[in-house]
Amino acid sequence: MAELLDISHVRLTKRPLIVCDIDEVVLEFLTPFRDFLRSRGHDLLPRSFRLHGNIVHLNSGEAIADDLVSALQEEFFLRQAEWQMPAELAVETLAELAGEADIVFLTAMPPRHATVRRALLDRFSLDYPLLASEEAKGPIVKRLQAGRAVPFAFIDDIWRNLHSVREHAPDCLLVNLMVNADFRALAPDPGEGISKAGDWTDVAQIVRAHISR
Template sequence: MAAGRPDDVIRLGHRPLIVSDVDEVVLEFLTPFKLFLESRQHRLLPRSFRLSGNIVDLQNGEAASEAAVKALLDAFYDAQEQWQTPAALVVNALAELSAEADIVFLTAMPPRHAAKRRALLDALGLPYPLLASEEPKGPLVEQLHGGRELPMVFIDDILRNLHSVRDHAPACLLINLMANTEFRALAPVPDAGIHAAADWTEAAPLIRAHFGRWAPRR
């Protein structure tokens, strides 16, 4: 599945919903991207919580231009199956959670890369529906959930995306999770109402507790 109206391409059961980002949440991104950059004579320096300005051309020591960063990202996504691996413990955690909730991946990447991402996720034992979009995530999550009176969880490594979902689905449990500890230390501190999880061993209990607090209206 690629971009489009979520309710046109994904069918949910009458169960809680978990919507998860992919890069740095389900798949390792920064660690393999650093290795990929080294293979292209570039290096990612942990100077701030962003890519632009921190990717350096090893041939001249200068920061790569915005256009060069975009080209490197595109090349990485074209070869993602050669580089990306599952985040720690995610395969088992999601398999167990899928017994009680629907799971949807919402990945912030150009939809043209969605087919390769779909194939990689399937090969890694992560067969859950995938949406690839560069649009703000809040409206997409709101539309996907469709106003159902069921609990929902959203997991992402970027606060901007968590804020977007909070604005459009205020009852949603928000979890900030980032696999790479080096860059996580540079990330902004989550604000009130956003739960930080170091990994899936911390995220899974938060999700189950949220489901446990929900009771259907009589």
């Protein structure tokens, strides 16, 4: 049986809870990842909503092998502090929402990269508790909420994460946000019951309407 993700360092109050993804939500990912790839002789083409098959050799335009995609992702996460920046208005909006709710970051990345990510977030005063896991997000959000009778919201760019939370925490507000416009246009519709936000101004309006009930 897999060991449960340790959430003991997350201290919640009696206020509403906002659980938020990082890549393509709080931090830009696709734009800096494309810049990183170009520095390595590759490119990311917005042809479909996936990385594999869309990362190509810069000169030939041919798609690179899947194992090289994985290796480049690993190198990028190791060097994320050199490339990633906050999404527009993310820092300011989260600071405002933090006056009304508890905020927890839940990032889908190997836990071995959590220390680098923690330092990067702290650099931008994004000092909210961080959980890094490759597990399904629904059970984690359910554990965080722990049956408390307060409103809670989950913000993510990937439909399967939103659906996972809907399955395990059906009372949670679900918000879909992807800051890269090119790939957002290629993303599958997340489905009914999920609020779509175009930017952090939209997120603030949607979340406030829910947690202020």
